Amino acid sequence: MxxxxxxxxxxxxxxxxxxxxxxxxxxxxxxxxxxxxxxxxxxxxxxxxxxxxxxxxxxxxxxxxxxxxxxxxxxxxxxxxxxxxxxxxxxxxxxxxxxxxxxxxxxxxxxxxxxxxxxxxxxxxxxxxxxxxxxxxxxxxxxxxxxxxxxxxxxxxxxxxxxxxxxxxxxxxxxxxxNPRSVLLSDLVISAPMILPAQVAFDFLPEHLDVYGKYELQTLEDVLRDPTKSSGSEEITVIVRTIVRKIKFPDAVKTGQEMLFLTAFYRAQREHLETLRLFGTRRENKFHQAEKTTGGTGLDIRL
Structure with missing residues (x-):
């Protein structure tokens, strides 16, 4: 720290x-x-x-x-x-x-x-x-x-x-x-719509989107809103590698497509969490599976 x-x-x-x-x-x-x-x-x-x-x-x-x-x-x-x-x-x-x-x-x-x-x-x-x-x-x-x-x-x-x-x-x-309450800002996807080139497509399956929760989505949102972050930077590259590894995403993210990947993942993850919430399921963070079985709570700030 x-x-x-x-x-x-x-x-x-x-x-x-x-x-x-x-x-x-x-x-x-x-x-x-x-x-x-x-x-x-x-x-x-x-x-x-x-x-x-x-x-x-x-x-x-x-x-x-x-x-x-x-x-x-x-x-x-x-x-x-x-x-x-x-x-x-x-x-x-x-x-x-x-x-x-x-x-x-x-x-x-x-x-x-x-x-x-x-x-x-x-x-x-x-x-x-x-x-x-x-x-x-x-x-x-x-x-x-x-x-x-x-x-x-x-x-x-x-x-x-x-x-x-x-x-x-x-x-x-x-x-x-x-400990401010995490709130997903509603205008990120609207104000910065995702426009992918025709040859670039990232398809996320439900098992890819079941890994993270609202807290991690809020963290990713903060990264996407930071104007100093850009594709190809070391920090963004590390974030992409971490997400790809943890969700076991099968396709490689090419150099220069890192921000496109993060934006696509953000949009898919948000839609997934909002759909779950409609059916009464709330996922605060990536420990939701452990909390179901152990009843414990925790907060790890790493993606």
């Missing part, structure tokens, strides 16, 4: 081996704070329900009940963050509402190790300092100084680095980015 500016938004660009550049907008600190506050509210409500049940149940002495509630806060909070980001591919409820997600800095899928590491670090970075801050009045001078220094460090790190990563993100190798 390489960071580059785009207006006032911090952007991160990843160029995978296939050569298809994918850009991410780094989530703002305000949005991340909003998501964190929402998640705190959700987990607090769960802990509150447990506390009320213990209070009215009278099963334990008050001191033991308080200790149990503190333990439950940890047992509810930590699995909530880890399981949410594993099931929803880098998103908790708060992140889903605010439109952000966690991604791997290498552009690959998030691993369970990364999700677990970043969220366990959240205990050290956020929740432990908050607990200590509440007890600051009963601390000695040096304990209060150490606690204040740690809290200050945790607060300074995200705005002080270009990727706005907190310590947990740095350790886990993750990044929090905006």
């Amino acid at each position: 390489s960071e580059y500016p785009q207006g006032t938004t911090r952007m991160e660009q990843f160029i995978p081996p296939e050569g298809v550049p994918i850009s991410f907008a780094i989530a703002s600190l305000g949005t991340r704070l909003g998501a964190q506050c929402l998640d705190l509210i959700f987990t607090f409500l769960l802990v509150l329900v447990c506390a009320v049940a213990l209070a009215f149940g009278g099963f334990l002495p008050p001191e033991a009940a308080v200790t149990l509630v503190i333990l439950l806060a940890f047992l509810i909070r930590t699995p909530y963050y880890i399981l949410s980001e594993l099931v929803w591919n880098g998103r908790t409820l708060g992140k889903r509402i605010t439109g952000i997600r966690v991604v791997n800095v290498n552009g690959r899928r998030l691993t369970p190790h990364q999700v677990t590491a970043r969220n366990l670090m959240k205990e050290v970075e956020i929740f432990t300092p908050l607990t200590l801050a509440l007890a600051m009045g009963s601390m000695s001078v040096w304990e209060g100084g150490v606690t204040s220094a740690w809290i200050l460090t945790v607060l300074i790190v995200p705005p002080a680095n270009k990727r706005r990563q907190r310590l947990g993100d740095m350790i886990a190798g993750t990044l929090v980015v905006d």
